Amino acid sequence: MSRPLRRYLGVDFMGVATISASRVDLGRALARVTKAPFKPHQKLRLLRTYLLPKLTYGLVFGRLMAGSLQELDREVRSAVRSWLKFPPGVPSAYIHAPVKSGGLGIVSLSASIPSLRRQRLLALRGSSWGVARAAADLDFVRQQLAWCDRATPSAPKPSSSAEFAAALHESVDGKELRQCSESLISSQWVDWALEGIGARDYRHFHAVRVASLPTAVRCTRGSRGTTLPLCRACRSRSEHLYHVVQQCPRTHRGRILRHDAVAKQIAGALSSSGWDVERERLYHMPSDQGKKPNIVAVKPNQSCIILDVQVVNGSLDMEQTWRAKIRKYDTNDLRQAVSELKGVAPNNIRVMAATLSWRGVWCGKSATELRELGISVGVLRGITTRVLLGSYLNWWSFYRGTSLHPSLPPPPSSSSLIPRAGVG
Template sequence: MEPYWRTVFTQPASNTAPDNITARDAIEDIWKPISANDIKAAKPAMSVSPGPDGLTARQLRAIPLPVLVRILNLILLCEKLPSRLANAKTIFIPKKAGSADPSDYRPITMASTLTRLLHRILAQRVDAMVDFNDQQRAFRAGIDGCRDNIILLDIILRSRFKSVRPSNIAILDLAKAFDSVQHSALMTCSRAAGIPEPMLRYLSDYYARGSTVLCGDGWSSDPIVPTRGVKQGDPLSPVLFNVVMDHLLRSLPNECGISVGSKVIRAMAFADDLNLVAETPGGLQTLLDHTSSFLDKCGLAINIGKSHSLSIKAFGHIKKSAVDVNERFTINGQPIKALSREDRWRYLGIEFEPQGRCMKAVAPQLAPLLQRLSSAPLKPQQRLFALRACAIPRMYHTLALGQNTISDLNHTDRMIRASVRQWLRLPNDTPTGYFHTPAAAGGLGIPSFRWLAPLLRRNRVRAWLPTPTPDPNNNMIADITQQYIAAELATCEKRLCDGGTQLNNIEQICKKWTKSLGDTIEGRSLSRSSDVTGQHSWVVDGSALLSGKDYLQCHRVRTGALPTRSRTTRGRHADRSCRAGCSAQETNNHVLQCCPRGHAARIRRHDAVLNYIERRLRRQGFEIAREPIIPTPAGPRKPDLIAHMGRFGIVVDAQVTNDQQNMRQVYSAKREKYDNDDINQFVRSTYKATNICHLPVILSWRGLWCDKSASDLLTLGTCNRRDLAVIATRVLIGGAIIHRDFTYATSVR
């Protein structure tokens, strides 16, 4: 590894640079003094790794702003970095799984976080002030470069086939572009772009003195000073590379290209991925020759093995187009591969064919990820977290910019639900809405590809044109780009129509699934889940709060999926009476709330809630009296506990209700029972409390809080929202224990 990359970084510099570059006036504001607002806008995230000096992002943020302003402005004044800040370390990230060859790794160079802060400020200024060519769309603030280039290539391919017009395209890959560009070319192109002389002197000194240490798995090299290339991982590097590519794009011959609407497109650049387009083979060869010559002067080279061309011939007299594999193009005399009609290629993560984006099923891409999650030694909550946070987001790019079908999206949703059902040991008749309803509304919060894909695509495509959305039925639309956008938006709108209801945003999709869950027997009792924020955070946070077994049991109780006679005989004529001999049907409500078999476990569930609240009250400094007997004219009253501290007293009584009761009514009944003169007088006389608060703690056996109880606990500061989730899991685990005791018992009433 080290010899290979040492050779790459220290290749002798040829000190060549492009000539005949049109220079622009220097933009002196790029090097103006740095302000506190500049630093606030560029401060690194807390997760940023430190450089060789060990200065973490947290430590950098702890430095007072006035001190940081002075340090950075002193560096600007000196036009050079201190030696310690100019040093860096380089680590290697594999480009693909199982990489063994050193060339299959990407070097990431990390300087001091202070150096990166300065360079991020300068990069933001260069990007905002330098007039870059619109055909370079990578590393540009406010520009969705992937979307723009993918849509533009799709428009060119589709429109040329549809209108039977010729087109020639070269898809080029630059070999180690960031690691090979000549420093002399950087300086020449930067000066021509308007970078002021003080910054040029700073960059020249930085690249002349800046050393790096190559670091691998248990090894590190001696410091080396790269003689070429920009440092991947440095915030300035993408902008400087864009400066070089900007001059290439501006220098392309005007007589070549393809008309797309009112514009002539000659190139589409995204970092080191470059597409050249022309109407004639001669035009494309001219672009290739010019590009190769320019890149050679910059120390860059085109990777012949990863580059290819596409030539589409038009036969107007028969109104047909054909891919010509015999039309070959060369780069420095070497031919590049010519694509055929059956060939496919990937561009920015999306598969293309000669007629545009091709259908690419999502399910086969997601299936290996689901299999890896299923076989990994993870807890079920960790699998669910990885699915939501890693596996599904990996598909968003394909969903938004690729080509897919409704049947494939539905198949993908079914595949995800099958895996989750297996991980959580849920029965096959678990409502579909439970999987896709947001966790805060009582579900698992797994996005549905069927509805997410058209929404993502519509939002990305709609943002491509600043003009109002065109009418797809208007035949007078002359611009081919607007015709394309109109057709794509019409398809997305059609897919987002749910039985006559248009779903225009993610909130409406979530409401659809929430209603779907609420319309089922199991989900009806979860319809008030969103009343209390945070009570369901245990579902999605993937933490170690619960063991895997307890997490599974919590979901079974939450969904009402515990096997009782009423549930297992649903749809059949069978005996549903309680196995304990009760004169009642064996339902979840009966087993968990009424049946004598579960009485002892119900007491333990109640005490688990109360004990947690007692610990929180003691932490606040309260003294606790458990179950005091209070004589009243209506009979003795025994609240669960009375907490007192100085002149402040709290009367607490907890209850776990069935899932069909109105918890607010239960809350009001508890208040009415204990908030009276007799009990208040007892608290005043016994505990010397004058400020008395009554706190009914009401939850349903499904782990749902009464909103008034949760609000009271939060207002008093006794519990935070995390505590609400913990108490909810205590209720759910207690419900699972009640059902277990009921099932294992053999006595009959």
């Protein structure tokens, strides 16, 4: 006669022994979430805060094999990729790296469960209960600890959040996200309840953040030689996403619009905080042709700021870029010119820069300074998503544009201009 199956705190027991965690039907739960009429960020939040934590206890205390954890991870990644419509090639590290490091913050079960089991077993030795301390020396516990060692992913596979972040930042697509943790504002849109972001925009923002938008260079990965395909519009550089969004003459107008939108948002926030704001005035100076900072703002207590906006390349040290922009405007001539016009002492003028990357990553010091001026986190978060939108629209307009380098033949039909993701 078989012994009855008992379920206690989510773990199945047969007699006194745990049995395989067979009731973990993650695939069915993921399918239900996939079919539910939720936005992608709501599905991600369900997975992160409900589905995976619900599984953790049973996986730590129940019996299972390392291969089953990897299978569960594959199911999770597959669901996330479908929710965000990722093309092939988006690194798994983007899914498992912490949100503040530029990832999606989805826990990897194969990386976390063996470690949690090991912690539980090692805690037996420190228990105040003598029976638990005695159990720590049982063969069963030793076997379980050996299983944890075998099941923990070994290098080069990441086995912790920090290692997933490092793997993301070492990847071609993720290296521009390595300064993400300098300011939490860079990533808050990913998991905050930002109901204002539509499903399509949310997916587009991730495509910009992880640089998965199709370009000629991306779509020929693995199938070309060492020569990268040149930009179809200007023929001056390889058709990387960075070139399309940030450098190509075809998207120049889009970059101006994005820059002006950021300057407008900052100016509006300063006005709301009591600053008297002036935009785009040209200051004539004897030493050069003059300077036109994006914003000069004065407060009634006679403090004054000169502020310029820049949306930059995130693969460089953004603090250096930020300092270079400040140096450009922090000149005696400009201070004197602003001082005379605004009636503020030159040494009471602060020169600043609003610096973030085209993939929505803030220079930490720039974000901190803007917060000190009274600009809210909500406004800075809005600037992050505005930049992501602008970068996406640059890519969109690039593939619908027809302006070409004079030496190039006329374009084929417009529908064939947009490369398809994953086409080799």
